[in-house]
Amino acid sequence: MNRASRDGRRAVLDSVRAALAGGERTSAESIPREYRRQRPVESPAELFRERVADYRAEVRAADSAGAPEAVLRALEHAAAGRVVLPEGLPATWAEPLAERYETFDDRPPLPTATLEGVDAVVTTCTVAIASTGTIVLDHGPGQGRRALTLLPDTHVCLVPASRIVDDVPAALAALDPGRPMTFVSGPSATSDIELERVEGVHGPRDLHVVVVDDA
């Protein structure tokens, strides 16, 4: 740290301390937390499907055996031709795709120009939130680095029903805060022009969610 930034640091902290001098410092234990840590949801998977659909995302439900077919239908619907598959995507999902589509692995990392020319990406997620219709990627196995779910126009996400939780508190508790994370709720959207919602501004235009009953 050079001298100027050392001075800045000391000055800001001194000024904060001077402002707080003599005032009461509360303890974190005194924060009331009377909100719901859990929400009574009869079927999280059903609520999740309903809430995702509210964002104009395409939602499909499948059992484990039917999941590859549901992914194929989603890609057909999006008229995709070139598909990128992240490292660690289970072979049962990846193999049927490789037979039908021109697929790309991201190992070694694809150059941005190649990724830009890909139509779709197929991933799974770490956790999903029923009451908000959100999928959360921590970019671990089967989810790819962040650019993979950002540049292609279509994102197909396989959500195992066992990973769907009721609400935000349960989702955060299930995540590792040290990892990079992307919370996705529907396709990218803007409401900046007369508050009319338009999908697909900078991120993916289409979000397809396949809820896989893995019970």
Add this chain to the structure above:
Amino acid sequence: MSGVDLGMPSFPDAARQAVRDAQLRHNLGNATNTIRNKRAAVVGELDDWEQLRASGAAIKAHTLSNLDSYLEQFESAVTAAGGTVHWARDAAEANRIVTELVRETGETEAVKVKSMATQEIGLNEALASAGISAWETDLAELIVQLDEDRPSHILVPAIHRNRSEIREIFRREMAGSGTPAPADLTDDPVQLAEAARHHLRDKFLRARVAISGANFAVAETGGLVVVESEGNGRMCLTMPEHLISVVGIEKVVPSWRDLEVFLQLLPRSSTGERMNPYTSVLSGVTAGDGPSDFHVVLLDNGRSEALADEIGSQALRCIRCSACLNVCPVYERTGGHAYGSVYPGPIGAVLTPQLYGVESEDTASLPYASTLCGACYDVCPVAIEIPELLVHLRNRTVRERKGWFDRLTRTAMRAMGWVFGDSGRLARAQRVASLGGRLFGRRGIGRLPWPLSRWTDARDAPTPPAESFRQWWERTRTNDEDGR
């Protein structure tokens, strides 16, 4: 920091202009009404909203009362995760640090995700004067930047522009800074968004430097949280090699778990959605994924001074959701520009005078830009008592600007004292006033001469009644034979 000239007319002058603009009032009325209804619907879905709100307020209040230690904890966590923390006392210092960091990369352009903090310090202008182009990538922010306009809403900066105005701005200005707008561009929002996508895609893929703000900074983990809708935030946080985030010191929250409160409060209060399309969390650098060089600039710029004000400091709890703008009868009629600051609406009226001081007439007039109706407090997700703060700041304005206020009140009070000091004079004054009432009819009184103009400059004086109480008493007593 104090006595800053915001370079804008003071609120009363700007507001008088704005309320005459029928198009602006129409755009604003539609927009605020729509967001208000959406917000009410999704907030109504949570039966524990008031408990979430109480927790949100308490977490922020607790953090502020221990801000020094949480800032140090945040710094250690960021450093441990491979990032670098810088500290900036004021706008000039923050701009110097960011400019230097961009220069070190050898680049002369950067992509930017909308950030209130960087607007507050005038970063784009500072970078421009150092020969660095900073491209705004949020659609609304792009509209504002291309038009060399100013944002008029925290969340929807181009709320004052309709689709045909946006089409004209794109057709006129896009070519000057990259991919031009298509020749056959219509005013269909889908086409306009598509034009913005094409214009910016090239910049996202080329840029090696990105500049962002943050909605939350987690002390425990060193994580920065960026909440957005369009994906431009993800682009900036993911594609370039160098990332510089400018973060106000009040953005710190203690723990990862605290986000469970704010990620419920913010999207519902802000855009009226259960969750915004994208939220990114970034802790330092991750090998092979995202930027390899990450800097956080912690910005004071008047915040520590506001922290010293026991009542005023609660404005620092603000999570910039803009719910208070959308319910404010004053904002709805004047728009954001009238506030002359990057923070408009009720929260701007309490935050701006605290960050910049009340020495200038521009900032001193802001606490008066309110009807004190209390709607802003009702919707605030962290329960900032904005009406109480406005009154507090009015008091402070009066105290600190004593000379100005004294001159005004001495003249007015001396006149009033003279009138009230004698019953005959009072009777005569009332007869004059009620004559005025008959003359003006129901039209009301426009502008009165100085010193009463200090009142009528910003509001209509009510028409005096056609008959005063004294006159009524005389008339009815005379008609009453018992003399009662």
